[in-house]
Amino acid sequence: MADARAVLRRYFDEQRPMSDGARASLMRTAAILTVVGLAGFAFILWSVVNNAGAAVLDEPLRQWFVELRAPGLDGAMWLFSLVTGPVFLPILMAVLTAGWIWMGKHAWRPTMLAGGMLLGVLIAIIIRDTVDKPRPSQSLMVLFHPDHTYSFISGHTLGATNFALLGFYVLYSRHKNPKPWMFWGGLALAVLWILASASSRLYTGFHWFTDVTGSIYVALVILGLVIAVDTRHTAVPLNAASEGEGAPVVS
Template identity: 40%
Template sequence: MAVDANENTRSRFRQKFVVEERYLPLESRRALYRAAAGLIAVGLAGFTVLLIGVLTHTGLEQLDTPVENWFDSLRSTDVTVFMIVLAFVFGPIGMPIIILIVTVLWLILAKHAWRPLVLAVGMVTGVILAQVLAPIVQHPRPPIGLMLAGPDTSFSFPSGHVLGVSDFFLITAFLLASRRREHRFTVAAFTVAVLAILLQVFSRLYLGYHYISDTTASMALSLIILGTVIAVDTHRTVRIPGEPVEGKHSQIERDGT
């Protein structure tokens, strides 16, 4: 009995790390690839335009100060407290904890580890991009006197807070909605993602730590990451009925968790 139990445990563990395979019509797979290509193209174009604007002080970068002044005019005690809490929850301290909890729980509950691992890799990619690009671009933050939660002298392009929130909510929305394939669920998931991103953008501008060019660049980068995730996930998991499958383990598109 003990031998059987150990063998069952090992079998479940092995299956956990077998990449799920799901069946979709050929046109659906092509649509996913088109969506991925479109997101990457839009993200690259948007980020390139924003980067050139920041480096040459043209384009959207010229709106940085007027937009910052407008957000400064909205400040009130209650809103400031809420925005500071939001910045902490989705900042460099709170966000890693959220990601760790979500990833670990998803790994435990899901039949396959593919999706939580994809989420983790997508998040790490965003962190690396933010850390590499900021010192290269060297875009200064708003004046320290405008910052409402302590001084920050690091460079601001792109916004790590906005990039982290964008990656987390957009990738999670895709990984959940792509398996359920229910229109209302997809709309709800991406609506929550967009609202969360916009709220974080508002927070960073309101608190005086970023300009509109910084936060918009982060959203553009997140589109690139999301498009890449969609392309990789589609290539690895989507199979056409009748198409040869990779390995012995496959599953119908609904996975439950």
């Protein structure tokens, strides 16, 4: 039993020496993301239930994406929908998590990434079965077989957004010498990935605008929770780290 605890401690204990101000800044960022995500999702949910607010954009944007369809775009939209779908993305996450743990000899960060992704799946299922919002007409669905499940929220978009934002966080937050261009460049790539995934769901006719928007707000909540849990678990005072207290620092 002692050996098992030692193995778990080795793989899951991680320290990030930081000042009180840096720790407070991370917790404040986590709180802001969570509040913004909850407020945004509440507005989108109200819009869906009352067919008002942001929901007035559902039909115009659906028509716009239908008119946008062209052979040159079909391949790209098919690819994004496939990659962020319920088959490819879980396989990718399983391989990535196992490979990261095996090669990196630590499990905290890959577990946070995989855990956040799994939390998104559970939330999407609960919301979808609770709200019961119909999808757009099946006659307008292209590139894949028609989907008969409920529409709100978009699991594809939520998975893609979680993967981009959580992946960006767990990588950038551990960089030993982060530069501003790394942050803004990484964030820009994440945003482009999210927009491409959301657009693919609208283009193929499987979701409404409120579906993908609601998913993005949920992802912000999950990101806020992950940052808070990660900071609470790994942040240690600079003086404690210098005195050798606690677990080893994992780079």
